[in-house]
Amino acid sequence: MSNVRVRFAPSPTGFFHIGSARTALFNWLYARHTGGTFILRIEDTDQARNSEAFLKLIYDSLTWLGMDWDEGPNPDGVGERGAFGPYRQSQRGDVYQKYKQQLLDAGRAYEKDGAVWFKLLGERYKTYDEHRKKEVEKVKTLPVVIDDQIRGRVERQEDEDFVIFRSDGNPVFHFVNVVDDITMQVSHIIRGEDHLSNTSKHVRLYEGFGVTPPVFAHIPLILKSPEMGQGKMSKRDKGALIEEYQQRHFLPEALVNYLSLLGWNPGDNREKMLIADIVSLFDLPAVNQSNARFDGKKLANMNMTYLLEQPADRFVQLARDYFVKQPTGAAVMANEAYFREVLLMAQPKIKSIDELGAYTVYFFTEEFPIDAKVKEKVMAKGDPQARLAELIAALPAMDFSSDAAIEAGIKSLAEGKGLGFGDYQAVARLAVSGTNAGPSITSMFRVLGKERVVARMERFLRTA
């Protein structure tokens, strides 16, 4: 095992969104690529906004996406693993007190207005702050130099003392973040670019503790797609929540694959890749510097590509997971062999699992909808009623033992009337399935069975 130690440090104050997932992913990829350790740390110091439900969502989302962690709370939330715990900041009060005392003893922190402040070293002066509309005390310091793995050399001036413990006694983010990274021996900090400006604070804190800062790597942000407006993606944007993709039965590996391509590429034209290949190819210097816009269409396409190539058993299992949650689920899955046959017929045709219900409805009930637009179109051409009547007459004698036999049967009927297969196909499909989209008419007939096909045609003729 290498000495690379990275962490993902979410706070359970809201839904798990796509930006967090991508940050987690890049950390996970780097850990797996280097043979290092991936740590999950829960930043739950903000008691007012924390919730157990959101905490569980973090575990579930990471697990669903296949990002396993080596240290941190256990995925079921009971107990934890790793030698550097506790991994929830709410349980690390003692550690923070100790480090606060260290700063106090060294003269690098002081109390003011009931809060504890970190003290910058240098000459002090007062100046008016245009942004905050008040006079502030600043400190003349040398710029902090950050050698970022993705950005290169970044310089930033840190010129004001800042709070590390609030007057309510709780430590603030910058402080706990640095203390935890020190005590957990984090070697690389991979996080969003929104933290780049905070990094100078963090570096000063490391110096205050007499510790060499870890390697920083600030990854680009995910922006809204153009139709969603301006700015970085937030939880309120459509498609921003991991939970949503889970509910829509996306394939997690497709989502991970898509996310990995937002700000990174393997150096060639490959896009669809095995997770194992992404792990072996991923590296920090290859990460882009510019922000990326989220594109739901490309994600959907990636998901479809994955869906098309799923082995039959996995696809049926995915379908089962979907139908279990549908009100009609029990009826749909009542006959195992029939269910499987219908589903495998649908697999090459659908773009996402959540289309399955509508796509296969007429296989499981007589109460399927008739698409009005399709009906109008089909009925306007030729003499569909006559074709249907001919089919009804010919069907009882037809061989239904195979797709080929059915096809031959319809063809010979058509030839006898001087017509083509196509003259019967559209109206038969409409009468039997209520739509124009579906598997081949022959396999549809065979799976449905002769009686049901004839009955539906008769009913259609009566009501049409």
Added chain:
RNA sequence: GCCCUCAUCGUCUAACGGUUAGGACAGGUGAUUCUCAUUCAUCAAAUCGGGGUUCGAUUCCCCGUGAGGGCGCCA
């Protein structure tokens, strides 16, 4: 207002300082299949602007402009 970062088709992106600026998604057109979808073929589509450096700049430098982020006793 101050500070930091970024800038190639609509979007994600590729291109040792030398390419007809490539690929993918989305879009257009056509072919194939009994429908639909897939698939295949094909078309359209970009180096933000201005200065340098250089024989030569998408690539290096500067200035604009635009976009994103930060400036909390939030994380």
